[in-house]
Amino acid sequence: MTGKTVLPGDEVAVAEEYMPAEGTYEHDGKILSSLAGELQLDDAEKVAKVKAKNPMVTLKNGDSVFCRITDVRASMAICEIIGAEGKDREITGETSATIHISKLSSEYVQDVGREFRPGDLIRAKVIQTRPSVQLSTQEPHFGVIKALCRKCRSPLAKQGKSLRCEPCERTESRKVADDYGDINY
Ligand SMILES: [Zn+2]
Missing domain, CATH: 2.40.50.140 (Nucleic acid-binding proteins)
Structure with a gap:
């Protein structure tokens, strides 16, 4: 059972044997999955969890x-x-x-x-x-929030509504965020 892929609403265990935890809930004596993911039955703790397989969900x-x-x-x-x-x-x-x-x-x-x-x-x-x-x-x-010069690949600096490469003395247009250049990611 553990490792099995389940979908929202799938019955993954019975409430007599397991407690609902992350990604599961109890309904009418059954433990159901609340998301799509991988079933994890913890026999030591007696809990049924479903871990989202794709964190995008x-x-x-x-x-x-x-x-x-x-x-x-x-x-x-x-x-x-x-x-x-x-x-x-x-x-x-x-x-x-x-x-x-x-x-x-x-x-x-x-x-x-x-x-x-x-x-x-x-x-x-x-x-x-x-x-x-x-x-x-x-x-x-x-x-x-960060862009490189098309020509020399240096980081571009914000100048008004556009971006500027000092070494190349070129300007490039972009839809920039209000904190362009202030954020390190
Ligand atoms: Zn450049």
């Missing part, structure tokens, strides 16, 4: 996440979530998410590639978790 709408932009398309940016802000829990595995062009900025965006570039580190807000993770960077606190 614990992401909620409104959560703030850090991501790296992996691809930029005509209508969206694709990124990989690397951590949730304010939580010590690491998000593991390949966790890709998308930001639709309409959710990128509070201003009109004509070209996703002018706002995000592959490799950029961004802070984004979770607006949908299923069936796919969708993010938004519309608010001032969301957007690029």
Whole structure:
């Protein structure tokens, strides 16, 4: 039984034998799973737990996440979530998410590639978790928090509403977060 993959509502044990714990609850004398994950029956403690297999199931709408932009398309940016802000829990595995062009900025965006570039580190807000993770960077606190010069790969410095590479004397546009450059992640 231990190690078995279970779904929300699955019966994982009987209440006579086990106590409900993390990821389980008791109903009509049965222990049911409250999430999708791996069943862990602890015979010493007599508890039934279900551990979320994919930590993504614990992401909620409104959560703030850090991501790296992996691809930029005509209508969206694709990124990989690397951590949730304010939580010590690491998000593991390949966790890709998308930001639709309409959710990128509070201003009109004509070209996703002018706002995000592959490799950029961004802070984004979770607006949908299923069936796919969708993010938004519309608010001032969301957007690029670290970006490198396209030419020389030096970190870019914030200058007004754009980013500047001193060595190259070049300016690049981005949808930057209000604390760009202040955060070390
Ligand atoms: Zn440069």
